[in-house]
Amino acid sequence: MSHILLRTQARKYLRPFPEVRPGYTVKVHQKVKEGEKERIQIFEGLVISVHKGRVPTDNSFTVRKIVEGVGVEKVFSFSSPIIEKIEVVKIASVRRAKLFFLRGRAGKSARLSERFTTADEFKAAVVPEKAAPPEVVEKE
Secondary structure: OHHHHHHHHHHHHOOOOOOOOOOEEEEEEEEEEEOOEEEEEEEEEEEEEEEOOOOHHHOEEEEEEEEOOEEEEEEEEOOOOOEEEEEEEEEEOOOOOOOHHHHHOOHHHHOOOEOOOOHHHHHHHOOOOOOOOOOOOOOO
């Protein structure tokens, strides 16, 4: 019973974002505060995992990119207020839910094949930002 209550309370903190899955290359626009100024910084990389928590506000995803030969990973929470927006750049075909094997690869072996080749196919595949999730119905 308590998990139903937690889910209904967590719904008001959810924001609409596009569908994010492993294999997607995304641009995450995040707010960065430097002193008194605030700006938007873009972190672009490959989604290597998506964590679905027990409560919708626990959902997170991990993005990996290579900077000057060094792998950098960031874990973002979908309910985090620092995320301004998420853009899907590319979609690759993957056969796993977690792409941790890419950590040990470099160069051409770390590439993933794109699933769509034309812009029209890509637009059809990217799901637009979702509206509020459906309501939870209690069974008694």
